[in-house]
Amino acid sequence: MRAFAELLERLAFTGGRNAKLAYLAAYFHATPDPDRGYALAALTGDLSLGRVQPALLREMVAERVDAELFALSYDFVGDLAETIALIWPDPASCEDLSLAEVVGTLTPLSRPQAARQIAQWLDHLAAPARLALLKLATGGLRVGVSARLARLALAQMGAQDGGPSVEEIEELWHGLTPPYTALFGWIEGGPRPAHAALAPFRPVMLSTPVTEEELSKFAPEDYVAEWKWDGIRVQAVSEGGTRRLYSRTGDDISGSFPDLVGAMAFEGALDGELLIRRGDQVAPFADLQKRLGRKTPGQKMMAEAPAALRAYDILTWQGEDLRPLPFTARRARLEQAVAGLGPRLDVSPLVPFADWQALAALRANPPEAVIEGVMLKRPDSAYLAGRPRGPWFKWKREARLVDAVLLYAQRGHGKRSGFYSDFTFALWDGEAPEAPLVPVGKAYSGFTDEDLRRLDRFVRTHTRERFGPVRSLVPELVVEVAFEGLNRSARHKSGVAMRFPRINRIRWDKPAHEADRLQSLLDQLP
Incomplete structure (x- = not known):
């Protein structure tokens, strides 16, 4: 678990694609079977180990930590698994745990049983390993690794020995199951796995x-x-x-x-x-x-x-x-x-x-x-x-643009866990400032690192209310939002849903009452 925890930390705080590939290839090369296979399955979303729900985790931590202290910590950290990993009492001496043991033990257990077993393991693990275990148990790694990137790392791992290409790996992928012992054997010079999937997927050509x-x-x-x-x-x-x-x-x-x-x-x-x-x-x-x-x-x-x-x-x-x-x-x-x-x-x-x-x-x-x-x-x-x-x-087609008011902010994950980086924005449903602001979408991309730091400072100094990891903001900041499409939506109060919204630029110069009206979006509906 220590090696897997170290891998997750490196992946979460590494932005470069080549660096992620190098970390993955090194881990797969150094880690024995079946642990590396279970790690691969977790990273590609093929490990069905989401055994514990957030409510059970909260009950579990409530037995060990003061409720008020946990609430304050969760509000600051913004991620449930990370909060529990950090606040859980440290053991007198740390032990290690294999991924194979985690998978083998948790798979047959009910969710309440799994929560009790996880609590026992947490009592003997260091904080990084605790976080890795909780991420595995909840099925939410979120370290910026796609399934294809993980398969590219496999191909990179075997490239020096004339191993299979990523295209060859992908054509066999759906006929393989965790912990992928035959796949790793093939990559390291062994025979090609005999049982390929019927009707296999072929890697697509992209534009x-x-x-x-x-x-x-x-x-x-x-x-x-x-x-x-x-x-x-x-x-x-x-x-x-x-x-x-x-x-x-x-x-x-x-x-x-x-x-x-x-x-x-x-x-x-x-x-x-x-x-x-x-x-x-x-x-x-x-x-x-x-x-x-x-x-x-x-x-x-x-x-x-x-x-x-x-x-x-x-x-x-x-x-x-x-x-x-x-x-x-x-x-x-x-x-x-x-x-x-x-x-x-x-x-x-x-x-x-x-x-x-x-x-x-x-x-x-x-x-x-x-x-x-x-x-x-x-x-x-x-x-x-x-x-x-x-x-x-x-x-x-050119992206559409709308000027909206930031209404809510939430902490990010991974390398953004210390910043408010996920934003809900709204438009005026009528003439400002008397009309209400109606949320029309969320965005967490499109801005630079410097923009992120400025946005984070704005959130911290313009908070009206706190709801766990979410902050309600004083409606003062306007952002120009780019989006690629618009559909009617009965699930949203505004009646619209944006396709691929992103913050195009921050309008520090624009008063909030000059942001766009909801009707301007409704008029664009097909």
Whole structure:
């Protein structure tokens, strides 16, 4: 547990991608089986060990620590597991604990039993190991490591010995289970695991963002264009009688969309956009969002929000790997393949254009509100995993902007745990300052480290009330918020939900009463 705790601390306080990769590769190399496999599963979200709920943790710590002291500490730290790890009484002598012992012991226990067992372990661990244990037990590591980054570290670990590439690892990933002993053996020079997943995920090809100025350096005739739809990128694989729907990162989401999976009557792998489509009309992203994460959607939900696939590309077909072919050849095969698959599957149309100015006009005024820009692809491009620069570009519509008032602030996590970095912002529901401020979104990105320090100072000196780790603020500071889309939402008091909001700049110069009105957002709803 000590080594894993040290890894988590380094990852949480390291911003650089290459440094994170180095830490991960070093840990996997130095740690024996099965502990490194369980660590990998925890980092990639494949370790189902979320055995303890926050209420049980609070009950557990209440038996050891004064309630008022804990409340004050939690208010300052802002993270429940970190607060408990820091405030728990230190043992006379510290012991260590293996990840295998934690997994093996907690897995069969009920949640109350698991909480009692964790309390016993905490009595013998140092603070860093206590935090690592609590993060494992609650299933919330939050150290800035994606599943793909962890797999990249595996490939880096075996690179010097001629080990598998990250693409080879990802094609086997869904046929492997923790603690991944065979996988680590393969990486260190052993045989390739024999049991690959049926209908495996293939690493996707990603596009590079591009600006109009950058596009001017390229010849329009060297690219074809198609619409960029506002859904989620998926890979539909149906091979050997097994059907799977994957997210762009390789997560199996088949259970959330059985209506689409049922329509995948083909032998191959398609790349496309998951949408909600009613007839010829694509629904707003908010309709799709209702189904994301639903493991078993009901018949009513599937009838109200039918899932569909708008295909961009074809990876394999009837046993043939088509990825090395040029885009134009794959496109012809794609259109032929999808033609007879029924109404739930179609092909994203190409967008004819004469020059960049003409395409810019189409991009600014697309035929449907759910289109968020255009994709540009070289006709001769093969389907390459990762994000090679040049073959594919994405040219998204300009972000929308609104001036809002900061209303609430919450402490961040990891290296931001000492700062207020998560902000709720609001608009005036009528004429300011008599009208109420209505929250319209949350943002925790878009600002520099210096901005973060200034925002943190503002929060600490302009707090009206405290609610645990959240502070209610004097409504004085205006921020310019950028967002990429807007949907109606019955779950929010404002009636709207923003897509990808971020703080574009801080308007220290602007009085709060000059912030925008809620009606300005409502007028933009599709």
